[in-house]
Amino acid sequence: MNEINPKTASINKISSVVPRIIQKNSFQEPGGLFNELLTSQIEKNCNDSTLKEVTTLPEIQGSFKAQQLDLSLDQTQLTQKLEDSLDLFETYASWLGDPEKTLKQTHGLLEQVLSSTKALALDVKEHGTSSTDLKQILTQLMTTAQVEQIKLNRGDYSG
Structure with missing residues (x-):
């Protein structure tokens, strides 16, 4: 807070009530602490920045990695x-x-x-599987289901 004191010899003099804080001017000296810290940080960042990848928000980075997942059907x-x-x-x-x-x-x-066996046959064909047993069972199931469909349509079970 500043106050004007008119009773002093110089009327226009403004005196400060708050005492002055004296700062150490070590950053201006050539070998000062500030220069040492600044130089070490610059050197450290220069060495690290050549191999550093671009950083993004974790939320964005997580969703991007989820898009790169292999979503193929397993056995x-x-x-x-x-x-x-x-x-x-x-x-x-x-x-x-x-x-x-x-x-x-x-x-x-x-x-x-x-419909479920046809969808499964498409999945097996699309993603490929090495299991011949699975393919054989699927083929038998599809054949049996198609034969049953023919029997139903022909009226074999209506009597």
């Missing part, structure tokens, strides 16, 4: 899909023997079996 997923198709076909077989189920219901279930 376990293909096997699980085949197992699901087989379960559907077992349910279809049990519905054929169930007098409470209609042929319309069993036909709808057979359509589900056919």
